[in-house]
Amino acid sequence: MLKVGLVGVGGISGAHIPGWENMKEAELVAICDIRPERMDKYTNYRKYTDFDEMLDKEEIDILDICLPTYLHVDFAVKAMEKGINVICEKPISLKEDDVKRAYDTAEANNVKFMIAQVLRFWPEYEFVKSCYETGKYGKLLSGVMSRLGSMPKWSFDDWMRDVNRSGLVPYDLHIHDLDFVVWAFGKPNNDTMRRAKKENQDYIAGIYDYDDFFIMVESLWCASSDFKFKSGFRFQFEDALLEYNDAKLTIYEAKGETVMFNVSDGKSMGDIGLPSTNAYENEIEYFMNCVLENKPADKVKPQELSDVINILKKF
Ligand SMILES: NC(=O)c1ccc[n+]([C@@H]2O[C@H](COP(=O)([O-])OP(=O)(O)OC[C@H]3O[C@@H](n4cnc5c(N)ncnc54)[C@H](O)[C@@H]3O)[C@@H](O)[C@H]2O)c1
Structure with missing residues (x-):
């Protein structure tokens, strides 16, 4: 044990x-x-x-x-x-x-x-990566990922609202989706960033270009604490549109079938409004098994972490 x-x-x-x-x-x-x-x-x-x-x-x-x-x-x-x-x-x-x-x-x-990096252990996100790799729904054409929440006011000593200690929206929210993008599709060829920031709100958008497709990622800290956290994605493949909203992944096949992909039966945990998923447990289990079986814990690679920081620096 x-x-x-x-x-x-x-x-x-x-x-x-x-x-x-x-x-x-x-x-x-x-x-x-x-x-x-x-x-x-x-x-x-x-x-x-x-x-x-x-x-x-x-x-x-x-x-x-x-x-x-x-x-x-x-x-x-x-x-x-x-x-x-x-x-x-x-x-x-x-x-x-x-x-x-x-x-x-x-x-x-x-x-x-x-x-x-929890999205690497999130079944719906892992499914997108597998569709890209196997070509199950044809080629990937585009993607939109979003992660929107209110300005965090719960953190210890308010460290999250301090750029030097948290890095704000780029390193708090955007990093989740950008890390997924780099993991699933590799380092982008090119990137374009936009930011709209005021004292109590911060919105950023990045477009990440690849040879045949592009991914847009948007992230927000809204000034109002009434704004409820939401995250999701839409990936456009040649033969299907994959949409993930409200913890549900729907696959709209071009030939007419609409399929629900349902593997996450996790409960929302903790007191900061985290979305429903078993992904946090999955990442813990993966690491525990690497230690138990003395296998490299290489689902997250140092080069990918460096690539992500180098992109985030541009915001
Ligand atoms: N994966 C996710 O979905 C996700 C979600 C939220 C936060 N995070 C990450 O988790 C980390 C923590 O975020 P949080 O929201 O839990 O922050 P938090 O401020 O709520 O919690 C941090 C805790 O660390 C304690 N602490 C501070 N200094 C300490 C010290 N020297 N010794 C012992 N304890 C100390 C604080 O008292 C506090 O309870 C951040 O890096 C954040 O980016 C990840």
């Missing part, structure tokens, strides 16, 4: 903690947050407010990092230098140099490291 520690019991931990609880071959034994009240509702784990103390006292095989972005790589490096495998929330960092720093540390200490 692998032993797991988790640091950062904020918004996204509400998806990771239930994920670990469902694993049969791993046990979450300890959690850590500098705000002790964040851990009040958990009674099954040892609790720490000091990360170094958790590392000293616990013998863990895996650390799950759910900290604010600006702490990801420093905390990951510290744990990996103690021989601990690390799964870490996106984005790896705002700085491309950190990609090498993290992966070099993993290699030097013979441990596994993975950034949890």
Whole structure:
């Protein structure tokens, strides 16, 4: 049984903690947050407010990092230098140099490291990639991906609204879809960016060009907190249009059939309005199995993370 520690019991931990609880071959034994009240509702784990103390006292095989972005790589490096495998929330960092720093540390200490880019583990998104690769619906012609939410006001010390600590909409929202685009279709040949930003709102759009198709990705922080989070996509293939909205994927075949693709029966988790999916559990299970079977955790590759940061820098 692998032993797991988790640091950062904020918004996204509400998806990771239930994920670990469902694993049969791993046990979450300890959690850590500098705000002790964040851990009040958990009674099954040892609790720490000091990360170094958790590392000293616990013998863990895996650390799950759910900290604010600006702490990801420093905390990951510290744990990996103690021989601990690390799964870490996106984005790896705002700085491309950190990609090498993290992966070099993993290699030097013979441990596994993975950034949890959740769309790579999301069945409906994985299906789009497989359609592109197999040509099931003919050639891909275009795609539109969108991720729209309200300006985040829940984060610890308001770090999310600080450009130097979160990178704002590009590194908070756009990165999800852009990472998928780079994973599924490779690095784009060309990109065009637009941004409409005011103090309390931020909208960005990127068009990513490939030889025979283009993908548009839009991301928004709306000023009003009444605006409910929504994400989805539309991919236009020669023989079908794939549309994902309200956690449902519909395939509109050109020959007349309309098919519902339904594999996600996940529940919405946590307290920050995350969409319904089992993808968070899927990424945890994938990483756990890589550690158990000593397989490379290479579904997310360092070059792809670097490519994404280099594109996001242009916003
Ligand atoms: N994959 C997704 O869908 C998704 C969704 C939301 C957030 N995220 C990512 O998850 C990360 C965390 O985001 P969040 O919304 O949970 O933020 P958050 O501010 O709600 O949570 C971060 C937590 O870390 C704690 N913390 C801060 N400094 C600490 C320290 N030195 N030691 C221990 N604990 C410390 C805070 O007290 C807080 O509880 C971000 O990098 C974000 O990009 C991913």
